[in-house]
Amino acid sequence: MSRKRVAVLISGRGSNMAALIEAAKDKKYPAEIALVVSNRAEAGGLLVAQASGIATEIIDQTTFGKDRTGFERALQGTLEKHRIEIVCLAGFMRLLSAEFVKQWDGRILNIHPALLPAFKGLDTHRRALETGAKIHGATVHFVVPEMDSGPVIAQSAVSVKSGDTEETLAMRVLEVEHRIYPLALKLLAEGRIHIEKGRCLIDGVAVPEADALVPTEST
Numbered sequence: 001m002s003r004k005r006v007a008v009l010i011s012g013r014g015s016n017m018a019a020l021i022e023a024a025k026d027k028k029y030p031a032e033i034a035l036v037v038s039n040r041a042e043a044g045g046l047l048v049a050q051a052s053g054i055a056t057e058i059i060d061q062t063t064f065g066k067d068r069t070g071f072e073r074a075l076q077g078t079l080e081k082h083r084i085e086i087v088c089l090a091g092f093m094r095l096l097s098a099e100f101v102k103q104w105d106g107r108i109l110n111i112h113p114a115l116l117p118a119f120k121g122l123d124t125h126r127r128a129l130e131t132g133a134k135i136h137g138a139t140v141h142f143v144v145p146e147m148d149s150g151p152v153i154a155q156s157a158v159s160v161k162s163g164d165t166e167e168t169l170a171m172r173v174l175e176v177e178h179r180i181y182p183l184a185l186k187l188l189a190e191g192r193i194h195i196e197k198g199r200c201l202i203d204g205v206a207v208p209e210a211d212a213l214v215p216t217e218s219t
């Protein structure tokens with residue numbers, strides 16, 4: 001079976017993009033990162049992608065101003081030019097219209113730094129700390145018109161420690177992000193995800209024991 005052609009959309013440093021590139025270096029991985037697109041010319045991830053020999057494109061949102069349709073037309077044209085089959089949003093800081101998202105229905109993923117449906121939106125780590133959440137984590141989900149919604153493919157939890165700052169918590173969450181995004185993309189590329197009533201049913205995936213996440217009293 002041929003590998004699925006994937007575009008990763010970024011706006012910044014692109015560490016999740018790098019994790020996907022790394023996973024796809026394995027010829028047995030069912031997807032190849034064929035393109036990295038940034039909406040910001042200065043995104044650090046562009047250099048990382050280029051260093052791996054991956055095609056990059058900049059669709060600079062500032063040149064489009066308020067013309068969202070024009071921006072998305074350019075984006076769609078670029079994806080078609082590179083014969084992209086799956087789109088992965090990875091720190092892509094721009095909302096996509098319902099029309100655009102519907103064109104990619106079931107073929108567009110996002111990673112969110114929280115255990116959805118908790119903490120949709122920005123500043124997830126700060127809000128998790130303010131709430132006193134004991135566990136936090138990351139979610140890979142299908143993109144639907146409503147932000148940070150859509151069927152969940154993979155999640156991973158980390159414990160919140162008493163001395164955590166936004167930065168230390170973000171770092172711990174990022175580690176699990178880098179594991180679950182390549183896994184979720186693999187499952188999609190292998191055709192193992194079926195969406196039923198807004199939920200993902202996934203063939204052949206073991207659910208890990210959650211016991212480790214239950215707090216125990218210190219002695």
Ligand code: GRF
Pocket residue numbers: 010012013014015016017090091092111112113138174177
């Ligand atoms: C990640 O925390 C991701 O979950 C969120 O934006 C951040 C992007 O980081 N959507 P990076 O650019 O992948 O390093």
